[in-house]
Amino acid sequence: xxxxxTMYRKRRKxxxxxxxxxxxxxxxxxxxxPMALVMKQADTIYEQKRLxxxxxxxxxxxxxxxxxxxPTGDSAPDNLTFEGYNRGVLGSTIIRIWIxxxxxxxxxxxxxxxEAVIGSYDVDPQDGDTFDVKMTTARGRSFECxxxxxxFEDGYWSVEALLINVLISSGGVVFKIELWLxxxxxxxxxxxxxxxxxxxxxxxKTFDVTARGTPKTYKVIVKRGSNPIHEEIIEMNWPEGPPxxxxxx
Amino acid sequence: xxxxxxxxxxxxxVIATIILSAVVISVGGAIWSFAQGASTVIAxxxxxxxxxxxxxxxxxxxxxxxxxxxxxKILHVWVYNYGDVDIEVDVYATISGGSSNSTxxxxxxxxxxxxxxxxxxxxxxxxxxxxxxxxRQNNAFYQYxxx
Numbered sequence: 001x002x003x004x005x006t007m008y009r010k011r012r013k014x015x016x017x018x019x020x021x022x023x024x025x026x027x028x029x030x031x032x033x034p035m036a037l038v039m040k041q042a043d044t045i046y047e048q049k050r051l052x053x054x055x056x057x058x059x060x061x062x063x064x065x066x067x068x069x070x071p072t073g074d075s076a077p078d079n080l081t082f083e084g085y086n087r088g089v090l091g092s093t094i095i096r097i098w099i100x101x102x103x104x105x106x107x108x109x110x111x112x113x114x115e116a117v118i119g120s121y122d123v124d125p126q127d128g129d130t131f132d133v134k135m136t137t138a139r140g141r142s143f144e145c146x147x148x149x150x151x152f153e154d155g156y157w158s159v160e161a162l163l164i165n166v167l168i169s170s171g172g173v174v175f176k177i178e179l180w181l182x183x184x185x186x187x188x189x190x191x192x193x194x195x196x197x198x199x200x201x202x203x204x205k206t207f208d209v210t211a212r213g214t215p216k217t218y219k220v221i222v223k224r225g226s227n228p229i230h231e232e233i234i235e236m237n238w239p240e241g242p243p244x245x246x247x248x249x
Numbered sequence: 250x251x252x253x254x255x256x257x258x259x260x261x262x263v264i265a266t267i268i269l270s271a272v273v274i275s276v277g278g279a280i281w282s283f284a285q286g287a288s289t290v291i292a293x294x295x296x297x298x299x300x301x302x303x304x305x306x307x308x309x310x311x312x313x314x315x316x317x318x319x320x321x322k323i324l325h326v327w328v329y330n331y332g333d334v335d336i337e338v339d340v341y342a343t344i345s346g347g348s349s350n351s352t353x354x355x356x357x358x359x360x361x362x363x364x365x366x367x368x369x370x371x372x373x374x375x376x377x378x379x380x381x382x383x384x385r386q387n388n389a390f391y392q393y394x395x396x
Contacts, residue, residue, distance in 0.1 A: 023277030027284045035288035042299040053307045140331035
């Protein structure tokens with residue numbers, strides 16, 4: 001009889017232990033593990049979005065787009081043509097342009113190291129009007145017109161500056177840039193020179209030729225040491241053409 | 250008498266086992282149910298907090314343009330939300346060394362540009378400091394010269 005009692009007692013203990021263990025494992029796999037998995041998934045999404053945003057911020061910081069504006073010409077004398085030059089390494093989407101307090105939606109992609117006409121817009125110029133223009137990219141950057149305010153006086157358009165931009169991305173570190181002006185007898189006169197250092201991917205040198213007026217023909221010579229590596233003749237035809245001329249070397 | 254005693258002794262272990270098992274199952278089931286509920290609540294709270302924090306760090310906006318009315322009494326602040334989440338912002342404008350005013354609770358959907366007007370009697374040729382503060386505690390600043 002005692003033997004039987006002992007047998008029962010042992011079996012009771014076993015049942016409780018088994019049930020308890022089953023319940024513990026059940027809790028572990030139906031409550032704790034799913035909770036841990038959901039938390040881990042949330043962490044993964046958070047980290048993914050954070051890194052994605054970090055990359056977008058870096059892209060935004062690297063965005064470099066120049067805007068220049070010039071009269072469209074005789075075909076539309078009241079219009080201004082907007083052109084963007086992307087000197088960054090990423091494509092930029094122009095989503096909006098501003099003309100004084102008015103904005104217009106656009107959707108133009110400017111590829112790296114290239115330019116694109118954003119559009120031509122009627123601004124109905126009156127004598128004494130000035131136009132401050134800028135554009136906004138999809139990454140939230142705003143770029144103002146590199147030549148400053150454009151104004152309309154006595155039936156003529158004028159800008160604050162006429163510029164020649166020389167962008168060097170050739171191999172090398174130190175470059176010499178010479179700017180030559182073609183005279184009336186078609187000979188050349190050197191009017192400016194500069195030495196630039198390429199730090200990073202490119203070097204940019206801007207020559208202000210506002211005082212020279214238009215139309216004028218210039219020659220840009222880029223030298224590495226004493227060896228010319230690039231030579232280009234350019235025409236500054238403002239207001240029939242843009243007030244900024246780009247030279248790529 | 251002896252036989253009856255034996256029978257009651259024989260039955261009680263079975264009943265005890267059943268009762269014990271029932272107690273273990275019911276207590277265990279209660280704990281299981283509580284654990285499941287608690288873990289669901291904890292997981293939901295954690296996910297919600299994480300998503301809230303995520304929205305806080307990924308929201309992006311900028312002051313794209315500012316202008317003023319001809320009489321200088323209203324400041325037009327153009328805020329562009331270039332992030333992926335909708336935002337709600339408060340705009341504070343302070344004239345240098347002078348008064349300030351604000352416009353609160355403007356909602357801006359993702360990728361949208363919104364003009365927010367701030368009533369501010371800004372004299373011409375004064376500087377106005379503009380702060381756009383989102384409800385997720387991010388800021389954008391702008392300095393504007395009243396012409």
